[in-house]
Amino acid sequence: MIDGGFPNVDVKKGESLEFYHSVCPVFYYKGKQKHDIWGNIEKALIGYSSNKKIRFKAASGGALTEICCYLLENKKVDAIIHTTYDPDDQTKTISCVSTTVEEVISRCGSRYGISVPLKDILQIVQSDKKYAFVGKPCDVMALRRYLNKNEKLTKNIIYLLSFFCAGEPSVNAQDELLKKMGTSRQGCDTLVYRGNGWPGFTTVNTKDGRELKMEYKVAWGQYLGRDIRYICRFCMDGTGELADIVCADFWQLDNNNHPDFSEHEGRNIIIARNELGKQLLDATVKSGRINVEEDFTTKIDSEFYLYQPAQLKRKGTMKTTITAMKLCGRDTPKYSKSFLNKYASHVDLKVKFDFFIGIIKRVIKGRL
Incomplete structure (x- = not known):
């Protein structure tokens, strides 16, 4: 166990x-x-x-x-x-x-x-x-x-x-977020990612008495959401x-x-x-x-x-993601082709093409 x-x-x-x-x-x-x-x-x-x-x-x-x-x-x-x-x-x-x-x-x-x-x-x-x-x-x-x-x-x-x-945002994403906000995990006393409003601000209270805030769309869109596991x-x-x-x-x-x-x-x-x-x-x-x-x-x-467009895009482009990763010689999960094809039908061809190119670029740059 x-x-x-x-x-x-x-x-x-x-x-x-x-x-x-x-x-x-x-x-x-x-x-x-x-x-x-x-x-x-x-x-x-x-x-x-x-x-x-x-x-x-x-x-x-x-x-x-x-x-x-x-x-x-x-x-x-x-x-x-x-x-x-x-x-x-x-x-x-x-x-x-x-x-x-x-x-x-x-x-x-x-x-x-x-x-x-x-x-x-x-x-x-x-x-x-x-x-x-x-x-x-x-x-x-x-x-x-x-x-x-x-x-x-x-x-x-x-x-x-x-x-x-x-x-789930990576450990590195957490550190980069705190760094941008002007502190570190060692200096952080409390951390609230969102709430106290909708979506609310990402709010840090530091051990030296400061209150630091960042808009949720910035915290997630530029830091946490860009570097997930x-x-x-x-x-x-x-x-x-x-x-x-x-x-x-x-x-x-x-x-x-x-x-x-x-x-x-x-x-x-x-x-x-x-x-x-x-x-x-x-x-x-x-x-x-x-x-x-x-x-x-x-x-x-x-x-x-x-x-919830991001959830639709996630499933709808999974076939694109797997195809691009395989083309780059990377291992991928073995999902049912029938599911992948069915979900892909919900997303426009241009979106899938742009996503495909984006995956290739990230692999080449070592970001994926």
């Missing part, structure tokens, strides 16, 4: 290799989906926390926080397994277990550091307790597949919740396809129908991917914890790409 996590894999052993292939999210496969590139969708609501303080503090609308609070408040689970900042290094994350609403709220918000919430999961879970798990799409995919092989654990981990993810560049699921519920930003649109990253009051798209998720979403809304602007379910296929 790896520190109480999933079994260590010895690729020389057929049984372990089979386990690895069936659980690891790098091996992307799925069944029939109702909404193709967006995954299965039972219900999709635009909404936000009815608590103004949570809505303001949260990374976007606070819906995921409210769902977790509902589960604890109504004793649907005993605890929430999720992540929070590492008190010894604000650019890192650690796993945590919240058993009260107050703990959940105090730990809400996005963490853009590398997180490994499954590392200690088998040590965390107690046989007489029920849990909800909150993690990145890849974490949820791995855990869902593991639960399918471990029925005993399904009695303890009841709900799998996630959020849209564009990749290598494996994240090949991720086929940034949208939490195997979660019960997944939440994401539902950006306002500018006059050109592009996401507007200027400050607004936060709001989420809240997607229930199965019947269990739908029941939980309906119950949370009924409790008054989430205010609903609109039922967006019937508009997912026709309009959702406007609000």
Whole structure:
């Protein structure tokens, strides 16, 4: 075992290799989906926390926080397994277990550091307790597949919740961000990537008493998002396809129908991917914890790409990425050609061509 996590894999052993292939999210496969590139969708609501303080503090609308609070408040689970900042290094994350609403709220918000919430999961879970798990799409995919092989654990981990993810920024990206802001990880006392508004400012409080701020679109667009982990560049699921519920930003649109990253009051798209998720979403809304602007379910296929264009582009250009990498003699994941072709049909030829050239240039320059 790896520190109480999933079994260590010895690729020389057929049984372990089979386990690895069936659980690891790098091996992307799925069944029939109702909404193709967006995954299965039972219900999709635009909404936000009815608590103004949570809505303001949260990374976007606070819906995921409210769902977790509902589960604890109504004793649907005993605890929430999720992540929070590492008190010894604000650019890192650690796993945590919240058993009260107050703990959940105090730990809400996005963490853009590398997180490994499954590392200690088998040590965390107690046989007489029920849990909800909150993690990145890849974490949820791995855990869902593991639960399918471990029925005993399904009695303890009841709900799998996630959020849209564009990749984990590298350690180097964190250092470059702090350097640009005028400090370092050694000089950083607290680091908030976003929130306290929507999207809010990346804010650092230094040990020498300074408060440093940077616009979110600059922090992510020029530093964090430009240097994500290598494996994240090949991720086929940034949208939490195997979660019960997944939440994401539902950006306002500018006059050109592009996401507007200027400050607004936060709001989420809240997607229930199965019947269990739908029941939980309906119950949370009924409790008054989430205010609903609109039922967006019937508009997912026709309009959702406007609000999350990066996720559409990620899947739609994956075939282009893999083709370009192979042309350069690089190793790539072995994804289903049928999925790659299907997703590629959602993206214009010019976009794919420009992306192809960009990949080639980055490989030549040693950036990929």
